[in-house]
Amino acid sequence: MRYFRCELHTHTTSSDGKMTPEELVDRAVECGYDAIALTDHNTVAGVERAVKAGERRGLTVLKGIEWTTFWGHFTVIGGGSDVLWRDITPDNVDAMIARAQSKGDIVTIAHPRRMGYPLCSGCHCDYDIEKLTGADNYEIWSHYYPNEGVAARQQKEQWYSLLERGLKITAVYGYDWHNRDDLPPSYAYTYVGTESNRAQDIIEGLKRGATYVTIGVKVDCKAISDGKEYCIGSTLESGKSAVFTLRCDRIEDYRSDKPERLTRVEFHTAEGVTCLPIEFGKKVQTEITPAKFCVVEIYGIRNRQEQLLAVTGAFYTGGNR
Amino acid sequence: MLTLIDGRFVLERKDQSTHYKIPFSVPCGVKKLHITVAYDPKYNYDEEYGLALIKESMMKQAGEPLMSEGEMRARLPLDNHLSFSLDSPCGAVGTAHRGNNRQNFTISADNADGGFYPCEIKSGDWTFIISVTCIITDNITVSLKIEAEQ
CATH class of the missing domain: 3.20.20.140 (Metal-dependent hydrolases)
Incomplete structure (x- = not known):
């Protein structure tokens, strides 16, 4: 994929x-x-x-x-x-x-x-x-x-x-x-x-x-739980922890003002937020037990201001459609 | 060219968010329909009214300011917006959704424009529909002419 x-x-x-x-x-x-x-x-x-x-x-x-x-x-x-x-x-x-x-x-x-x-x-x-x-x-x-x-x-x-x-x-x-x-x-x-x-x-x-x-940031994000790899949109087993891995790169042909650098990544679940520093081209890893979902928000500096630059779809732990 | 409709229709504020239907009959042997539609006024130049309406709607919709006073003023004058659709005896023939208050359409089996679909011009009961997307003046007068080419 x-x-x-x-x-x-x-x-x-x-x-x-x-x-x-x-x-x-x-x-x-x-x-x-x-x-x-x-x-x-x-x-x-x-x-x-x-x-x-x-x-x-x-x-x-x-x-x-x-x-x-x-x-x-x-x-x-x-x-x-x-x-x-x-x-x-x-x-x-x-x-x-x-x-x-x-x-x-x-x-x-x-x-x-x-x-x-x-x-x-x-x-x-x-x-x-x-x-x-x-x-x-x-x-x-x-x-x-x-x-x-x-x-x-x-x-x-x-x-x-x-x-x-x-x-x-x-x-x-x-x-x-x-x-x-x-x-x-x-x-x-x-x-x-x-x-x-x-x-x-x-x-x-x-x-x-x-x-x-995303605004100019290429996102590679996956979760591994019980040895199984999950992509964005997947449903993880409820109550089990997962190691979330994230790497962000620049989208070189983004046509408007490009992000200058990244600052932090936030892993949002129904029960709270885990915040970590992040840079372009470097992998970030964290272990989370998502409550209901996990959404990844990536922040960085663009036009000299810190902005939200990318949001992933959710990883789920249940729910219906 | 046979004129099927040549009329004026007045819409009022109470018609906001409604579909105003104008039925007409198409005789046998028609190859093409030509539709000319215009409406006036397009704009409401009362800036204070416009500003007040934007503010009131914004607070109702968002519960907080979505834009500054300067951004609101940049959106003036407010304008009326109508969409036009056509139903044939076989079903929907498309919709024209754009801002112009002067529009012309031609529909035949081979070609159509403006958001309509090519279709055989079957004889029978057709309907021209005016969808009142936004009315910010007391009235809108719509002039509609539908002609049949045999």
Whole structure:
């Protein structure tokens, strides 16, 4: 297994994006992505063009849509779903998510704490979170300056609160890519751990929860328990300790301001945080008995400030999906 | 060219987050639909109203300030946003979701644009749907013309 650079939230001229499907694919190739998902607002009109352009350019394009409802947005990836966005209401959203999943699709809660009406109606998730616990993924980071501001903090807090309840929900970033962005502001990547960058493998990797989101930091993180190796998204045996190993390197082609150095890593579980110093290129190891989950947060100096630079999806010790 | 609809429709604040449906009939032998839609006003230039609405909504949604006063002012003037969808006798033909308040679409078996899907223009009952994503003025007047090319 290796980690593939993916962007799971993009738009084209088929909705309110500025690039045609072909231009989006060209730009994604230039930016070094292994796979993207096209998730135009409430339409799949551009998907076939993007898939064909991807085939020509050697880029995997996952079929998708962004359900852009009045009460919240969801990216739905896989191309199997027959749900019509206009049919989704606060009363049936859970059933609609399940219906899309029953067709093999992956459902992500998009930018849930971003400002909604009157600036961007539906961008703030007004659905009862209890109705969304079946979603596969949660955008803990979104768009520009993903690790900054109140919305980013609230999203991370809400994701942790779902993990603390024993739910399995995967952390992803959504660029919400609308423009060419020759000189992009601060942004992030979602890396997905899987066998190849074929569409079905990326979807399988997402279903397994093998992800991390990052601003310029390549993350290699695994846990060993009872002689068995676990990757991000795996479920460890409850109550048993595991040795977590982490190594971080620079993502050399990250196009915005790069991290200068790393400072610390935090291993978060439901019962506390273990904090250790970390440097680029050096391995960090610690033994933890995770309570419910373990999430790894990596901090470093960027633009002369200490920032959260990467967050892994959770290692679990139980829960349901 | 046969005109199927040429009308004006007024939306009000109470229509926020609703789908306004406009049914129309397509006769036999139509090869292409041309849709021209426009709505006004696009913007609400009342800055104090806009600022107050952003602040009120922000506190309701986040419970704390998401942006500074300067960032809020940079988002003014507030604008209305409508999405447009089309249903044929066979089902959904797509959605146009973008900010422009002047849009044109052409739909046929071979081609479609703006978020719609190519489809055979079957005779029967069709529906044009206006989804009121955001209304921040007292009214929005929508002009809609749908023409059939045989």
